[in-house]
Amino acid sequence: MVPRGAVVAGLAGLVLLTVLVAASLGPVATSPGTVLLVLLEPARPALDAIGLGLPVAEPAHASLVASIRLPRVLLAALTGAALACAGAVMQAVFRNPLAEPGITGVSSGAACAAVLLIVTGVAQATPWALPIGAFAGALAAVAVVQGVAGITRPGSAGTLLLVGIALNALLGAVIAAAIANAPDAEDVQRATFWLNGDLTAATWADVLLIVVPVLLGLAALLCLTRELNLMVLSEEAAAATGVNTTMVRHVGLGIAALITAACVSVTGVISFVGLVVPHLVRLVIGPDHRRLLPVSIAVGAVFLALADLGARLLFSPVVLQTGVVTAVIGAPVLLALVMRRSAAVPR
Amino acid sequence: MTRTLTARGIAVRLGGTPILHGVDLDVEPGRVHALIGPNGAGKSTLLRALAQLITPDGGSVTSSGTPLAGLGARRRAQLVGFLPQDTGVDQDFTVRDVVAMGRYAHLQRWRGPGPLDADAVTRALARAGVADLAHRSVRTLSGGQRQLVLIAKQLAQAPGAYLLDEPVSALDVAYQLQVLNLLRDLAGDGSAVVAVLHDLNLAARCADTITMLHAGRVRASGSPAQVLTPDLMAEVYGVRAVIDTDPATGTPRVSALGPAA
Numbered sequence: 163m164v165p166r167g168a169v170v171a172g173l174a175g176l177v178l179l180t181v182l183v184a185a186s187l188g189p190v191a192t193s194p195g196t197v198l199l200v201l202l203e204p205a206r207p208a209l210d211a212i213g214l215g216l217p218v219a220e221p222a223h224a225s226l227v228a229s230i231r232l233p234r235v236l237l238a239a240l241t242g243a244a245l246a247c248a249g250a251v252m253q254a255v256f257r258n259p260l261a262e263p264g265i266t267g268v269s270s271g272a273a274c275a276a277v278l279l280i281v282t283g284v285a286q287a288t289p290w291a292l293p294i295g296a297f298a299g300a301l302a303a304v305a306v307v308q309g310v311a312g313i314t315r316p317g318s319a320g321t322l323l324l325v326g327i328a329l330n331a332l333l334g335a336v337i338a339a340a341i342a343n344a345p346d347a348e349d350v351q352r353a354t355f356w357l358n359g360d361l362t363a364a365t366w367a368d369v370l371l372i373v374v375p376v377l378l379g380l381a382a383l384l385c386l387t388r389e390l391n392l393m394v395l396s397e398e399a400a401a402a403t404g405v406n407t408t409m410v411r412h413v414g415l416g417i418a419a420l421i422t423a424a425c426v427s428v429t430g431v432i433s434f435v436g437l438v439v440p441h442l443v444r445l446v447i448g449p450d451h452r453r454l455l456p457v458s459i460a461v462g463a464v465f466l467a468l469a470d471l472g473a474r475l476l477f478s479p480v481v482l483q484t485g486v487v488t489a490v491i492g493a494p495v496l497l498a499l500v501m502r503r504s505a506a507v508p509r
Numbered sequence: 510m511t512r513t514l515t516a517r518g519i520a521v522r523l524g525g526t527p528i529l530h531g532v533d534l535d536v537e538p539g540r541v542h543a544l545i546g547p548n549g550a551g552k553s554t555l556l557r558a559l560a561q562l563i564t565p566d567g568g569s570v571t572s573s574g575t576p577l578a579g580l581g582a583r584r585r586a587q588l589v590g591f592l593p594q595d596t597g598v599d600q601d602f603t604v605r606d607v608v609a610m611g612r613y614a615h616l617q618r619w620r621g622p623g624p625l626d627a628d629a630v631t632r633a634l635a636r637a638g639v640a641d642l643a644h645r646s647v648r649t650l651s652g653g654q655r656q657l658v659l660i661a662k663q664l665a666q667a668p669g670a671y672l673l674d675e676p677v678s679a680l681d682v683a684y685q686l687q688v689l690n691l692l693r694d695l696a697g698d699g700s701a702v703v704a705v706l707h708d709l710n711l712a713a714r715c716a717d718t719i720t721m722l723h724a725g726r727v728r729a730s731g732s733p734a735q736v737l738t739p740d741l742m743a744e745v746y747g748v749r750a751v752i753d754t755d756p757a758t759g760t761p762r763v764s765a766l767g768p769a770a
Contacts, residue, residue, distance in 0.1 A: 391606075391610055396593060402586060403610065404582050404666075
């Protein structure tokens, strides 16, 4: 066994390396060293004091990295980490490999609120209306799903899934109607961009808005790994082994929904990360959540940061939306996984 | 830990349908207690109510005087273990990982498993006879091996009373004997063991006490010879049966011949 500390350090190093590389690439290439200098800038006085003088980065490059690229890359990494972890937790709680953060209505709720705000012009007129409205929409959708599922058959993960599917269909219809009847064609494009996940306009304000809730949420989910292991075996057996399954289901799904809501409210809907990343990781390292969750967090961060890099660079000057790239990569990967799985398990 | 499991007046309704009507049950430590009865008699429901996996609409379950209803899930799991009938395991965990999960109720939240836990897992694997499978994936096991692994997980949990829902129904005769011997062994150590068994002859051989359920009520309870009678077989199962003594084991032997007249 590789020591736990080494694995954690390796994963953190991988994420940092990805951030450095992704933030250094673009139409104007800079060096990863410049990015590192920008990241270390706040610590410069302290480092000077202990005699470690830092070289000065080329100002134009430093400002490009600091004000445009770094927030975008960090937002992508945070969102990827949150979606992948939320997906892994939801797949465990629902005991369903198709569960993903969108299933409880989080993404549709956020999308519906965002599209309505965009086509009515509110989002353009009021600075914080879009993320706050989207977050409220996401939470409202989750509350409806949990509430209805709780009334009909408390404690059944299957019911929750069905209610989520129904609400997703309803909200999808509202979104389609709102876009079809938008008074302004420019708003239609804006809404479409949002629906496909768009990090183009990412700012430090966006990063600061979600960094604390996402990191706290990830830390909380990492405390549920033992319980999730027992629950994927059998929910009833988990309860008989001493797991408070109702608590784990509510806390796990609640936090997964919250961090997803926080992310999609600033990035828009990003598909496939929450579905594919945990699958891929599980296939390689197995189903033990004590490893699955931390590795999914790291791989999710790297995956979305690289997907966003692809969105910026691949077809330059045509810029794709990040959500389009994740779907274009994610769909074939998922298909390959399914085929490999059915070949490996004759059932 | 020797503990008596006592149920008084257990009443359960599922989806509005009454399943159990005031069932009393006493399970002494050191004894194997078989629950028998036709399909739909309420055996599995009774087991779940005893384990507090469903909340009874009436009645109480106590473990040596401690009511289980007010306890947290962890404490309850230290007193009562439950092995469900469905043994499907489709996750790629190793045998040792699965057995180690049985220690959940003994672990502290902020601390990993210690040497005592590792020791308990090793002993559970050895006792269930699956030590040589420890590093295999549970997905690759046969039904019989998987059942022994899940029983090893129960052993690692080390509850005062073991409740098992049809632990041998899907197993071949060799595994049936192995599992039943293990249950006798556990009782020998002073645990209370309750198992739902469909095979009446195995129940007669393995159990100290048999409780026969019929339509949600206890119809008879006592030694195998007291419960397995032609009259009760006709009344409860609706079959005409001849009951003699098995010359090899000396326990009652039930031969069901046809529908009761």
